[in-house]
Amino acid sequence: xxxxxxxxxxNDLLKAYNTLQFKQKMLLPSKLAFWSQWSRFDPxxxxxxxxxISKNWKDISALTLNREIKKQPWPGVLxxxxxxxxxxxxxxxxxxxxxxxxxxxxxxxxxxxxxxxxFIGLRSLGGRLSLQDAVLSHKTYKKWGYFGRELLINKxxxxx
Numbered sequence: 001x002x003x004x005x006x007x008x009x010x011n012d013l014l015k016a017y018n019t020l021q022f023k024q025k026m027l028l029p030s031k032l033a034f035w036s037q038w039s040r041f042d043p044x045x046x047x048x049x050x051x052x053i054s055k056n057w058k059d060i061s062a063l064t065l066n067r068e069i070k071k072q073p074w075p076g077v078l079x080x081x082x083x084x085x086x087x088x089x090x091x092x093x094x095x096x097x098x099x100x101x102x103x104x105x106x107x108x109x110x111x112x113x114x115x116x117x118x119f120i121g122l123r124s125l126g127g128r129l130s131l132q133d134a135v136l137s138h139k140t141y142k143k144w145g146y147f148g149r150e151l152l153i154n155k156x157x158x159x160x
Contacts, residue, residue: 002073007121008038013045020052026059027052033068036078040120043150050081050152054089062105075110076144080118082106083140084152112145119148 008016016035019027032049039046053060069075082103091099117123118141123130134147141148 004037004073008041013038013042016045017048020048026056029060029065030068032060033065033072033078036069036081037072037074039081040074040077040118043119043122043152046081046084046150046152050084050088053081054085057085057099057102062102065106066108066110069106069110074113076113076146077118079103079107079110079112079144080141080146080148081152083143087140087151088153112143115145115147117148118146119150 016038019031020035032052035045036049039049065078069078072078086096086099086103089095089099117130117133123133130147133149136149137147138149138151
């Protein structure tokens with residue numbers, strides 16, 4: 001199995017959280033693609049990325065993000081996150097159509113995974129929860145070749 005050179009540390013994850021949630025400057029597509037890979041180790045990061053994309057997708061170059069995601073070991077991970085954006089962003093009908101087209105462009109040429117657990121290290125291998133993930137997988141995961149049930153919605157309400 002191919003993967004990352006190293007697993008993100010808690011400090012790495014904290015820096016990613018802070019950058020995605022509080023930095024005013026637009027995140028580079030290369031960083032977004034890289035951090036999408038880290039989301040396999042941390043559902044909270046996945047939620048934050050879904051929220052970040054839902055608010056900033058219009059300012060992210062689909063072509064650049066497509067190039068960057070193809071450099072990653074698990075490019076289909078971003079597909080799962082984009083599918084979850086569609087579920088929770090609260091887009092108008094017109095925005096939903098535009099986002100779907102943008103997301104399709106981002107994921108052009110990206111292959112599905114070979115049906116594996118989306119999250120790494122969170123479940124016992126062959127355990128009851130792993131089996132439930134496989135049997136009860138949500139369509140947003142299955143579409144990209146992963147098993148998972150977590151809905152990646154930010155549970156903290158947005159401040160007005």
